[in-house]
Amino acid sequence: MRKLIAAEAAKTQWILIAFLIAVDLLVNMSLGISDLDMLQEYYAANWPHFLMVVYNFHTMFFFPLFSGILAALLCSYEHRSGGWNQLLVMPYSRTRMYAAKYIMLAMILAVIQLTFIGAAVVTGFLTGVEGNMDLGMVIISAFSGWISILPLAALQLWFSSRLSSFGIAFSLNVACVLPNIVLSGLHSLYGMWFPFVLPFYAMMPQGTPFAPRVDELSLYVWIGISLAAAFLLGSRSFQKKIIT
């Protein structure tokens, strides 16, 4: 299994991933800083409000969109130039090959999440956000944000392993993050069925004006169930994949 993951890592174009992270950080940190100045008459320039602004676009657009781009990227190496033939005649079970791709995807998303949270904290301190930062809350939101992207990542890998066009995958993903604008306003019981909105529910700091109404128990039970279902269905479909 470790060898399969190492092979995935060797194939991955890390420069592209660095670029995605850079865009994510640049947009969200500048939004955080500028909004902090602009919105001072409405909100106190404290940590929960700063994180709310910084998290907003990351959870609603960037993070779900990246899960799709990355899944398509990880499968594009095999979709191009007969790569599936090459991979599937290796002496490893298909379940393991699929799991290795998923673990790679989840790990890259974890790296993105860690870099994002790290940058948010550093930016907050540099711009002089008021009050004390609740470190526990920041760590929990980073972790729960990552957990909440996993069902979507499983779904993305399932589709990407079937769909060879990177362009179509990208357009579909852009189209799919747009309903988040509406769904993020709903109570989590109604919105959580749409996997793209899960990171928003899981990460947004509660007690802030943008915070969604969340029922945590049902949210995390659903994250667990949908993750297992999407992964198993994707893996099953991969077992049956026929190379033409």
Add this chain to the structure above:
Amino acid sequence: MEQYVLETSDLTKTYGNYSAVDGVSLKVPQCSIYGFLGANGAGKSTTMKMVLGLIKPDRGSIRVFGRPFPQERTRILRRVGALIESPSYYGHLTGYQNLRIVAKLMDVSESQIMETLEWVRLENQADKKVKHYSLGMKQRLGIAMAIVHRPKLLILDEPTNGLDPSGIQEIRSFIKSIPEKFGMTVLISSHLLHEIEQIAEHVGIIHEGQLIYQDTLASLQEKGGDLPLERIFLEMTGQGRSL
């Protein structure tokens, strides 16, 4: 009794009403080059893909090294190398990186990677991205990736397709030397009679999904008497089209 490296029995694959492969029983003897000959669409690739587990047969059985496939798939594939509908490669990586990925998955030492690169004469191009390789170089890399772990059975599906005459000559000379140099058995498919004639000792002819001949090339020549090989093939397939 002769030991077969690869043996299929009644291998069949049907798509709707169309039989792509119909009751094929291949017998590939050890350390030979077995030429699998047939026109385009005759069922060569489908048969090879079934042998490698890329396509599931509707009927029939496969034994590789005397072991049942796919029941012992992982164990068997450790000792099989393949180049299917080539070339297969990761274009954004260099030749060396491509080979290293396969080597990693197959537990191959660094020195064996270098040795293989030298053997296919790519050692000076190893640090170039594969998307900038010529087709001939890609094909040589494909062969390197298929043999880097020194398999006992090498399966090559039309390895000279699309190459220019000098490229064909080059690949042919590589393939010819494989059984002796590495002790591998080679199963190679082609739609070109003269190609198989130049490298193979055993030959199987597939026509419209059915294996219509299987024996040594010499006995095929004997069977035809004074007729040129091309004539024998055309008569066997009952068609005027050239193989």
